[in-house]
Amino acid sequence: MAKRLLVAAVPVTATNTHYITSPYGIRTVTVKGKTSTGMHNGIDLVAGRGTDYIVAYESGIVTYARGDVTGNTPSEGNSVYIDHGNGFKTYYFHMKPKSVLVKAGDLVRRGQKIGYMGTTGNSTGAHLHFGIKFYNAWVDPEPYLTGLKNMGGKRMTITLRTLSQGMRGEDVKTLQQLLNAKINTSLEPDGKFGPLTNTALKKYQAASALVVDGKCGPATWSKLLGV
Numbered sequence: 001m002a003k004r005l006l007v008a009a010v011p012v013t014a015t016n017t018h019y020i021t022s023p024y025g026i027r028t029v030t031v032k033g034k035t036s037t038g039m040h041n042g043i044d045l046v047a048g049r050g051t052d053y054i055v056a057y058e059s060g061i062v063t064y065a066r067g068d069v070t071g072n073t074p075s076e077g078n079s080v081y082i083d084h085g086n087g088f089k090t091y092y093f094h095m096k097p098k099s100v101l102v103k104a105g106d107l108v109r110r111g112q113k114i115g116y117m118g119t120t121g122n123s124t125g126a127h128l129h130f131g132i133k134f135y136n137a138w139v140d141p142e143p144y145l146t147g148l149k150n151m152g153g154k155r156m157t158i159t160l161r162t163l164s165q166g167m168r169g170e171d172v173k174t175l176q177q178l179l180n181a182k183i184n185t186s187l188e189p190d191g192k193f194g195p196l197t198n199t200a201l202k203k204y205q206a207a208s209a210l211v212v213d214g215k216c217g218p219a220t221w222s223k224l225l226g227v
C-alpha cells in the first residue's frame with residue numbers, strides 16, 4: 001500500500017514525521033486471494049526513521065496499559081488507553097514487548113513518552129495504530145494530528161460508571177488492572193466483572209476503609225486512582 005507523509009502538529013511519536021500506511025475508514029484487505037471489507041477504526045503510522053517512541057497525544061489518565069504481549073493475541077498487542085476527560089480517549093496499539101512505560105492510574109502529560117512502536121498483536125511490521133474515541137465512538141484521528149481539530153485543552157472531568165458484578169467494558173478492565181496493582185491479585189483484565197473481580201474488589205474495599213459493597217462507585221474509584 002502507498003505510504004503518505006504526515007507531518008503532525010501534535011505528535012504521537014518522538015519525531016512529528018509519520019507515514020500513514022493505512023488511514024481511518026472502510027478498507028478492503030486481500031489475504032491469500034480472499035477479499036474482505038471492514039472498518040479500520042484508527043490510523044496506522046510508521047515513523048519517518050526506524051522504530052520510534054510513542055508519546056501521549058494529550059494530558060490525561062492512563063486507564064489501561066499492557067506490555068507483556070509477545071505474540072499475535074490479543075489483536076491490539078501491547079497497548080495503552082488514555083482518558084483525556086471531556087469525552088476524549090486515545091488508544092495506542094501493537095507496542096513493543098516490555099516497552100510500555102506507564103500503568104493504569106498514571107497521570108500523563110501531553111508529549112510524555114509512553115513506550116515504543118512494535119509489531120505485537122495483529123500486525124505485520126512495526127507501526128503505531130492510533131485511535132481516538134469521542135464519547136465512545138471512534139473518530140478519524142488524522143485531523144487531530146494535523147491540527148485541524150483539537151480536544152479543547154486540558155479538561156480533566158472524567159465520568160466513571162459505578163461498576164458491579166455482571167457489567168462489562170473498558171472501565172471493568174481498568175478496575176481489574178488497578179486491583180491487581182493494589183492488592184496483588186492476578187485477575188485476567190478481560191473487561192468482564194465476574195465473581196473473582198467481585199471478591200477482589202471487596203477485599204480492596206475492606207483494606208481501604210471503604211464501604212464493602214462490591215460496587216465500584218465514586219469513593220472507590222477515587223481511592224483506586226489516587227485522585
Ligand SMILES: [Zn+2]
Binds near residue numbers: 022040042130
Ligand atoms: Zn490499524
